[in-house]
Amino acid sequence: MSKERAPYNLDEIVEIVADALLRQALEFSYNIDKLPRPIREVAEKVIEEYKDSLIIIDENSIIRCKLCGRGPFTKKGFYLHAKRVHMETLKNIIREKLVTVLWQKATRL
Numbered sequence: 290m291s292k293e294r295a296p297y298n299l300d301e302i303v304e305i306v307a308d309a310l311l312r313q314a315l316e317f318s319y320n321i322d323k324l325p326r327p328i329r330e331v332a333e334k335v336i337e338e339y340k341d342s343l344i345i346i347d348e349n350s351i352i353r354c355k356l357c358g359r360g361p362f363t364k365k366g367f368y369l370h371a372k373r374v375h376m377e378t379l380k381n382i383i384r385e386k387l388v389t390v391l392w393q394k395a396t397r398l
């Protein structure tokens with residue numbers, strides 16, 4: 290039996306997508322292949338929509354947090370900051386978006 294079961298629980302999915310969003314914002318690699326395909330398609334759209342909303346990079350390549358203005362951060366530093374301070378906000382946005390889009394898909398005539 291595979292020890293990595295599919296994450297079908299909404300909270301687990303939201304957590305995976307929020308982490309992927311952070312990683313994409315920082316141009317780190319991420320992998321959401323294990324998500325069920327209909328969810329993955331929505332997740333890709335959400336990541337694309339919000340990836341530029343998290344950080345500001347100035348002309349000196351200094352990273353600041355777009356959500357609270359704090360910085361400067363290294364990429365790794367911002368990743369940790371966002372995980373610690375903004376994860377609940379990101380998860381709420383993603384949960385809302387996933388549920389809304391999946392509901393629309395499910396009820397489309």
Ligand SMILES: [Zn+2]
Pocket residue numbers: 354355356357358359370371374375
């Ligand atoms: Zn912040």
